Amino acid sequence: MIKKLLLVLLCAAGVSAHAALDPAQVRQLAAEDSADKVAAIRQLTQTADPDAVRVLQAMADDALYVARDKALIISGEQAFDAATGAAVDMPAEPEAVTVNNRLRGELANALAALKLFDADAAVRRASAQALQASADAGMAPLLARALERETDAGIKALLVVAHAQATLGDADPAVRLAAVKALADTASPAVKSMLLPLTDKAGEADDKVRYAAIEAVKAIDGRLAVAENLGRVFSGLSLGSILLLAALGLAITYGVMGVINMAHGELLMVGAYATYGVQSLFRAYAPGLIDWYLPAAIPVAFFTAAAVGVVMERTVIRWLYGRTLETLLATWGISLVLIQAARVAFGAQNVEVANPGWMSGGIEVMPNLLLPWNRIIIVGFAMFVLFLVWVLMNRTRLGMFVRAVTQNRPMAGCVGVHTARIDTMAFALGAGIAGLGGVALSQISNVGPDMGQGYIVDSFMVVVVGGVGQLAGAVWAALGLGIFSKLLEGWAGAVIAKITVLVAIIVFIQKRPQGIFALKGRFVE
Amino acid sequence: MNAAISHSLEGRPEGSHGAEQMGHLVTGGLDLSHGVALYLEDITVSFDGFRALNQLNLTIDAGELRCIIGPNGAGKTTMMDVITGKTRPDAGKAFFGQTIDLTRLTEPEIAHAGIGRKFQKPTIFERHTVFENLELAMKTDKRVWTSLFAWLSGEARDRIADTLRLIRLDKEADRPAGLLSHGQKQWLEIGMLLMQEPRLLLLDEPVAGMTDDETMRTAELFVSLAGKHSLVVVEHDMAFVEKLGGKVTVLHEGSVLAEGDLATVQNDQRVIEVYLGR
């Protein structure tokens, strides 16, 4: 409907505008043979006449007809002369112009090329961008003309690349050389594959052009590698953020209570299932707001995990105070119970947690470097949680008590800090943060009963490397481990990377048994 | 006399822990010539900017009984940690006799060289019997392989029995050490030290938690040990210090504030300031 209206508007605009197209040329669009049609489309395109856009658009929309040996555009109950745009009587039996797939491709390109002459810079830019990877030799003159007319520097740069691609197959070596040189400044895999044939004798006879092509491919490769490594650093950053969310809670519980909580991974799982639960509620009761289930899931996940944490602390961990190895075993038992409980409640299969609409897509920094929104948001979220924890630990009374208990439990007890309550609250906080980690995790990986198991070793490594009870240590260790393992993954594959990281940590612990940021002194032991 | 001492300490090979240790001990059996048992020079230890020891100098003569006093945080325990190899000094020299560089040896190596240490809090093996505690401490080859096939000789049993009588625990020999009273634990730990036959004993608050009677008996024991052994006693109990006689060193903020007999030190103006506050 909207398309039709547009078409009518376009036609109307055409009438009031300047001189009409050559009717014979327009008639050719309805030729019997597709080759003739293609030729006609190209000729029309070469005119660079805005009127041509109207006709070609109509053709692409299947609104072009032939009657009385004239090309007509029919929109609803109205008919217009394709060449002039003037309204004409509705013919009795108009014959539709058939458009096959080859023609559609041709039309799309032609329309894009014609839009290069649009008065609106945004339209021109979009068109130039669309042509980045699809310009062919036939468009070269058109692109050259557009390049001449263009005033906007940004669009001009895009056009240079498109033009170079179009002239890459030119018969004149000098033209080819110029094209290759222009393309050497790009950073797209598509351009690289276009240049590759020119790097050997079979594909390019001229030495100068060939050498230039080889240089250009090298330059592009360099830029691609930079982008790839940047991409790895970024995915390392997002992995590090997840590790950070997992390890922050551990750093608190281990730092304050000396408790190694092997069920910490399962608290992530609880957070992720809480997210799933909120999503299901939104689906059932507020499908219109489904895109906003995630913000609602954050507090739910936090408090669910914190509640599980409180129960754990009150029923089990409290009674094992000071017996760290036993605590480790008991919390492992808790983790088994939680896993099985999740299996019974939600099934052994992974459940589906969808990204909200606003989290899909990403920012394209370079042609081969896309930063997905969900990961960007997770990095931001982790920083936000870190900030909150920092404020809580350094700017509130609870935080002061927690730090006091961390440093000297008996003394804190003596000066009136209710250490048992602080333990519970610290544990609830640590568990809640793990729940938040679960929310983040649900957005980028599978949600299933076993999901926590994969994170327990990693997050302990973060705590071990970072040093006990050290927020700053946990942050650096998490980000460092994340980026280090993603970079390694790029060179050596995921499994070898993982093993290398674990071995590196084991070696590292040799040198700094207390972690990077450990306090030194005779009180450490 | 010196020759006899170094001979008695050289007899045992110390292998198994690597060539480094061998080198130290074989070339540097305890050499007490010049009459110096322990020599600390400009020892500095800092923890996160806090200087626990600040250019500490201390010399203990062979056979001397020395008391170290000083307020909390003066660096007494850290000093002992440095001598026994638990803490490495940031700077300074620490020698046992003329030749043994303590800053380069591990705790067990230092123990073998002839330094015994009693902790502030009695640390004994609570689940072993009193007898086993002494047996484990006894001076002997302490390498793994020998321990596997070790068997107590009659001579060794006699030595343990002697020590048991000395520390008045002969009736408790087969009880787990954890069941002893606090004072008895202190005595057991002293007994373990004696079983090691050390040349230098470091005693950190040895009479804390003892009755007056036990305290006095401990003082007598220490006095009788002096001469054959060098003793360094850290203590707060001035009556005990007085009973021991000997030279007193006052530590303050990681270095020596005053040194001399108890009366001199007690009349030192700076010492009074430190203890009574300014």
Next chain:
Amino acid sequence: MRKPLVVRILSSLDTRAWIAMAVFLGLALAVVPVLHLALPEESPFHVSTYAITLLGKIMCYALVAVAMDLIWGYGGILSLGHGLFFALGGYAFGMYLMRQIGHDAAELPAFMVFLDWKELPWFWLGSDSFGWAAFLVMALPALVAFVFGYFAFRSRIKGVYFSIITQALTYAAMLLFFRNETGFGGNNGFTDFKRVLGYGITAPETRLVLFGLTALALAATLVFAAWLVKSKFGRVLTAIRDAESRVMFIGYNPLWYKLGIWVVSAVLCGIAGALYVPQVGIINPSEMSPGNSIEIAIWVAVGGRGTLIGPIIGAFVVNLAKSWFTVSFPEYWLFFLGLLFIVVTLMLPQGLVGLWKKLMNKEGAAA
């Protein structure tokens, strides 16, 4: 008088324990084989193949539990990576079994054929020799344990730190063995064994011999462990567990004691793994999963650590419960296991043996 070593070993167990051991060996080496071979299957006294495999498997686990108890109960070092040593022993012997499948020594194991490998990797060299395999079963865990333990104990990593690092170690090894390129059959590991020393591996006689060997290995381990913990070495070890710094200051170097018991424990696990693989018929990387290793700790805890019979009781109780649960109520097994971890650590710190002693003491006091 210095008693000869044999006498000291004999005196490390009391008379009751020797009688119990004789009964156990009599059952395993004579009664069970007769009941299995001589009686028809319908007879209520017939011991089925299933029962023999299950009991053989559990005896391997019991051996591992004793090894774990040496390091944890007596040394105070909780390893969460003992599954690795068990699996290494299993893999070392599994390589030999894989080479016995084909009729020709030059024949490559099937998984290598699938990977299109043309010849054996270097580390498979000699794997067709039983002697070499038997050597590897002990040497491989010993080597890994020595290297890892040396560095860990030297830098005085202890307590939960050590536990976590051992867990990371076995986890890393599991990932490594999951890879096809590592050369140990990837996911599937080794299976479909046919022969051992030329005898059919599923033949009842072979099964009974393996069963008997496992029983002998378990008994020998028990005697060895009893001697070890009664020796001065054992006393130093428990002293290190209770007050490590005191041990150092009286002149023992804890490094070598810990390393010694750590390596011994690893070798025992390797032997258990080698006995396990031919009886169960499969070894794959999941044996190295952190969960498996931590389960070993619960066998020891249930039975009672710091005692030698405790881990054996624990291994039998937990694993019999496991085979009963996984058949009758598979969905409740993890609940049971999880609660076992919690209940034992909270209520039974000394395990079943400790509970028994307590009850006996109470009765004695009442009488």
